[in-house]
Amino acid sequence: MSLAESWDRYAVGSKPRRSVNARGETTWLNWTQYADHGPDESVLGPVAGRRVLELGSGSGSNLAHLVMLGATGQGVDIAPARETVARARWGSLPGLEFRTAEAAAFLGETDETFDVVLSVFGAVWFVDPDTLLPLIRSRMAPGGILAFSHLPPGSQGPKPARAGLRHDHTPDEWTRILAGHGFSGVSVSLIDPPEGKAVGTMLVRALAA
DSSP, X not given: OOHHHHHHHHHHTSOXXXXXXXXXXXXXXXXXSSXXXXXXXXXXXXXXXXXEEEESOTTSHHHHHHHHTTOEEEEEESOHHHHHHHHHHHTTSTTEEEEEOOHHHHHHHOOOOXXXXXXXXXXXXXXXXXXXXXXXXXXXXXXXXEEEEEOOTTOSOSOOGGGOOOOOOOHHHHHHHHHHTTEEEEEEEEEOOOTTOOOOEEEEEEEEX
């Protein structure tokens, strides 16, 4: 079974995102693995008028939220089922596109430039950073923002078969890796989990130098 087929099988069995969150909002951005927890889109700064790329866009809900705030969005996901769900839910929203593709392949083929690139438990966690980060940097506008989240290194159990290799790095390692691939102003924060939960979330933000 190919990596795309594995992720597609996982996507088909995934629970749909809620239509409304605890605050009664129909769109929102969630960086962590927990509902109604953690920072919002302010991590990215103002997004109105900016071109946003999400690598591992899933159901499209995070990206749709940014488009509702005035961004234009391109979502890329390796699983065809993700594009199907995203188009069904958000396909009528102007300024929002979805595509099934492997992240590195998409970045190597597109001639678009992006002001913001984000990955929430997405491609940045699963693709070799020495392959992916130069491609991301090549498609980013100067001063653009890259932000991504994943579990802290060493905090998860055995890796699921669909995942392949996860690229777990410490904050110092991410700072060094990102700087080596043309990013500056790197900040890494560890978001504490909600009460009663043991595992937090690592959130990384960097600027395209």
